[in-house]
Amino acid sequence: MSKRTFSIGGVHPHDNKISRECAIEPLPLSPTVYLSMSQHIGAPAKPVVAVGDKVKVGQVVAEPGGFVSAFIHSSVSGTVKSIGPRKDLAGNPQTCIEIAVEGDEWLEGIDTSDTLVTGIPADNKAIIDKIRLGGVVGLGGATFPTHVKLSPPPGSKCERVIINGCECEPYLTSDYRTLLEKGEQVVVGAAILRQVMGGVPCTIAIEENKPEAVAHIQDVIRKLGYEGIEVMVMKMMYPQGGEKQLIDAVMHRQVGSGALPISVGAVVQNVATALAVYDAVQKNKPIVDNSVTVTGECFPRQANLLVRVGTPLSYIIDYLGGVPADAVKVISGGPMMGRAVANLDAATVKGTGALLFLTEKQTRRQPASACIRCGKCADACPMGLEPFLLNRLVKVNDLEQLEANAAQDCIECGCCLYSCPAHIPLLDNIRMGKGAVLGAIRARAAKK
Amino acid sequence: MSKLIVSPSPHIHSKDSTRSLMLDVVIALLPAVLCSFVFYGWREILVMAVSVGSCLLLEWAVTRYMLKKPSTLGDLSAVVTGILLGLNLPYTTPWWVVVIGAVVAIGVAKMTFGGLGQNIWNPALVGRVFLLVSFPTYMTTWSQPQGLFGADAVTGATPLGVINEGLMGGASVKDIMAEHGYDYGQMLFANIGGSAGEVCAIALLLGFVYLCCRRVIKPWITLTIFATVALTALIFWGVNPDRFTGPVFNLLTGGLILGACFMATDYVTSPMSLWGGVVFGVGIGFLTMMIRYFGSYPEGVSFAILIMNSFVPLINMAFKQKKFGRK
Numbered sequence: 001m002s003k004r005t006f007s008i009g010g011v012h013p014h015d016n017k018i019s020r021e022c023a024i025e026p027l028p029l030s031p032t033v034y035l036s037m038s039q040h041i042g043a044p045a046k047p048v049v050a051v052g053d054k055v056k057v058g059q060v061v062a063e064p065g066g067f068v069s070a071f072i073h074s075s076v077s078g079t080v081k082s083i084g085p086r087k088d089l090a091g092n093p094q095t096c097i098e099i100a101v102e103g104d105e106w107l108e109g110i111d112t113s114d115t116l117v118t119g120i121p122a123d124n125k126a127i128i129d130k131i132r133l134g135g136v137v138g139l140g141g142a143t144f145p146t147h148v149k150l151s152p153p154p155g156s157k158c159e160r161v162i163i164n165g166c167e168c169e170p171y172l173t174s175d176y177r178t179l180l181e182k183g184e185q186v187v188v189g190a191a192i193l194r195q196v197m198g199g200v201p202c203t204i205a206i207e208e209n210k211p212e213a214v215a216h217i218q219d220v221i222r223k224l225g226y227e228g229i230e231v232m233v234m235k236m237m238y239p240q241g242g243e244k245q246l247i248d249a250v251m252h253r254q255v256g257s258g259a260l261p262i263s264v265g266a267v268v269q270n271v272a273t274a275l276a277v278y279d280a281v282q283k284n285k286p287i288v289d290n291s292v293t294v295t296g297e298c299f300p301r302q303a304n305l306l307v308r309v310g311t312p313l314s315y316i317i318d319y320l321g322g323v324p325a326d327a328v329k330v331i332s333g334g335p336m337m338g339r340a341v342a343n344l345d346a347a348t349v350k351g352t353g354a355l356l357f358l359t360e361k362q363t364r365r366q367p368a369s370a371c372i373r374c375g376k377c378a379d380a381c382p383m384g385l386e387p388f389l390l391n392r393l394v395k396v397n398d399l400e401q402l403e404a405n406a407a408q409d410c411i412e413c414g415c416c417l418y419s420c421p422a423h424i425p426l427l428d429n430i431r432m433g434k435g436a437v438l439g440a441i442r443a444r445a446a447k448k
Numbered sequence: 449m450s451k452l453i454v455s456p457s458p459h460i461h462s463k464d465s466t467r468s469l470m471l472d473v474v475i476a477l478l479p480a481v482l483c484s485f486v487f488y489g490w491r492e493i494l495v496m497a498v499s500v501g502s503c504l505l506l507e508w509a510v511t512r513y514m515l516k517k518p519s520t521l522g523d524l525s526a527v528v529t530g531i532l533l534g535l536n537l538p539y540t541t542p543w544w545v546v547v548i549g550a551v552v553a554i555g556v557a558k559m560t561f562g563g564l565g566q567n568i569w570n571p572a573l574v575g576r577v578f579l580l581v582s583f584p585t586y587m588t589t590w591s592q593p594q595g596l597f598g599a600d601a602v603t604g605a606t607p608l609g610v611i612n613e614g615l616m617g618g619a620s621v622k623d624i625m626a627e628h629g630y631d632y633g634q635m636l637f638a639n640i641g642g643s644a645g646e647v648c649a650i651a652l653l654l655g656f657v658y659l660c661c662r663r664v665i666k667p668w669i670t671l672t673i674f675a676t677v678a679l680t681a682l683i684f685w686g687v688n689p690d691r692f693t694g695p696v697f698n699l700l701t702g703g704l705i706l707g708a709c710f711m712a713t714d715y716v717t718s719p720m721s722l723w724g725g726v727v728f729g730v731g732i733g734f735l736t737m738m739i740r741y742f743g744s745y746p747e748g749v750s751f752a753i754l755i756m757n758s759f760v761p762l763i764n765m766a767f768k769q770k771k772f773g774r775k
Binding site: 008011013090170244248254255256257259328329330331335336337338339340341342344356358362363365366369370371372373374375376378379381382383384385386406409412414417418419421422423427428431 | 451452453454455456457458459460461462464465466468469520523525563564565566715716720721768769770771772773774
């Protein structure tokens with residue numbers, strides 16, 4: 001089988017999947033969970049419970065605050081202790097519902113058994129509504145509400161659903177373990193998604209460094225007898241799992257600047273999202289937990305944990321033995337695009353996929369030296385941009401030229417900074433420029 | 449938990465650094481340097497030592513006393529310039545001429561423009577061409593290789609010089625080559641007159657392959673130069689083999705390999721994109737052949753590279769990578 005990849009740029013960081021053999025294990029409940037109202041892109045959710053209310057697992061505790069927003073469900077059973085601002089992992093205050101855990105009582109109607117339900121309801125509208133009510137958001141990182149993605153604007157037509165199982169970030173293994181352990185559910189989720197999009201073909205894209213997952217999913221598709229779902233083996237290349245890159249690799253179509261994937265007929269959903277869709281539609285189970293990879297060479301115990309949403313990071317870390325003495329950085333997510341954690345008391349959100357511990361040596365940033373015009377950043381950029389040029393334009397604050405040179409197209413994958421031999425903080429600067437350009441574009445649109 | 453570092457992504461970095469890339473270039477040049485030591489002996493060692501030493505000293509002095517900035521010796525780029533300058537000079541060059549070359553290379557061509565990354569022309573080549581124009585006697589009195597323990601030098605001219613002179617005297621290329629006993633096997637492995645870096649084609653090509661394997665450089669610029677030189681020579685030689693030298697001769701002489709592998713591929717002074725590199729390479733190859741065939745200097749690679757260096761900003765503007773999802 002020929003291995004597909006995207007057409008421009010990319011880098012080859014060592015994949016370091018040291019937790020790949022660790023089966024997903026449920027984390028014991030923490031005494032308290034904190035459910036953030038901003039777990040998704042879009043408007044924050046609005047709490048619908050009051051302090052003192054008793055809640056069960058799967059009960060709605062907050063409603064969408066707008067069209068692009070999502071339901072939030074209690075991930076535990078217990079009593080609402082407080083509703084108010086609490087610091088997230090970056091240290092920014094977010095409205096959180098604090099729930100003291102009492103037992104583990106699930107809401108009636110939620111099927112918590114392991115039985116695989118393969119019969120898919122015929123009514124697509126009802127399916128999308130179940131996905132909306134299940135609080136499903138994109139779990140690949142962007143946490144975009146899934147029901148919105150599944151309701152394309154009029155005039156656009158979906159031609160292919162892509163299930164993103166690339167997991168191209170080094171260290172991360174939660175999607176891999178999900179494919180191995182919940183392969184049937186993921187495939188049924190994929191079948192639901194392609195049915196909703198009008199019975200279009202579906203591609204499950206998996207990178208070549210996960211041959212066991214490829215074989216298993218192919219096996220599952222054969223066993224379940226689904227047609228129209230295929231597995232595609234992708235080349236190991238970062239950022240293969242970037243939405244635009246993956247569409248390019250699978251469909252040979254490039255999503256234009258500022259356009260949505262649907263403009264080229266693609267809908268991309270992450271493996272964990274496909275599982276969440278299965279849970280919401282087939283089992284009435286909203287998102288109350290997700291798999292989190294906890295890893296790092298310096299970390300004493302590698303693990304893939306099934307964690308209830310809202311569990312404090314410190315609780316997870318203490319369960320596995322605490323922060324190692326030589327770790328200087330804790331990252332929520334992968335080493336290329338993850339966010340450095342400033343506050344270990346912050347709680348997980350739906351999109352939390354990993355906690356990574358890096359030592360000083362692994363993550364040290366060398367002082368920047370002069371640009372030697374080697375062009376490695378331009379070679380690495382998967383969007384075909386010229387990071388060295390954008391970096392200079394940011395320094396002279398030339399918004400017009402930044403826009404002409406497509407700073408707004410930057411996907412912040414980090415390939416430029418990763419590959420720069422002069423250690424110039426290219427992405428740091430380009431982010432600032434991108435923000436300014438996007439602001440200018442929005443201001444222009446508002447004037448019209 | 450106040451010890452945690454918080455910084456934007458990415459949180460890891462490739463192992464490449466300016467220093468590691470330059471170190472790879474130094475390693476790639478080692479076979480050629482060792483060959484030149486073996487063939488030319490202690491006087492070549494002296495030329496190389498003076499060249500590298502004065503390049504380092506100058507860069508240190510300029511950063512310390514004129515720019516008042518931290519030393520940049522650690523990036524090893526001055527070492528690369530020093531070695532390249534050393535390889536571009538005949539081993540008989542007096543030490544003070546070498547020092548002048550280093551002053552021009554580092555002092556004028558590199559640091560005046562703002563140091564590494566800012567210069568328009570390849571520093572070592574500017575140094576070499578300055579010496580070629582200012583001290584033609586020292587720079588054109590090439591010597592036959594005598595070996596590490598050999599006797600005194602026998603002065604002669606390089607194959608290109610011999611041909612140039614012979615042609616002016618009205619002889620045909622074939623006669624001149626036969627008279628001087630040039631053969632291609634000898635040129636490939638060593639022992640032709642010229643500057644130190646022209647001695648051993650195989651050693652230079654070995655270094656080039658190393659740089660490509662380590663992904664320090666991409667092979668396109670070099671291969672385009674070779675192809676253009678070969679093609680241009682093939683056409684002229686095909687039309688008139690008495691008046692023009694052939695492709696193999698032109699590939700193996702006059703520092704073409706040194707220039708194409710190590711000077712034309714200098715990051716700072718070469719285009720970034722693949723097609724920009726191809727245009728750059730075609731320009732160098734064609735200009736080299738025009739200078740060799742019709743110019744008054746027998747040798748053209750240095751001038752060709754410096755001329756094309758000047759066009760790099762334009763080439764970079766003309767050949768941009770296609771942006772994702774844009775026309």
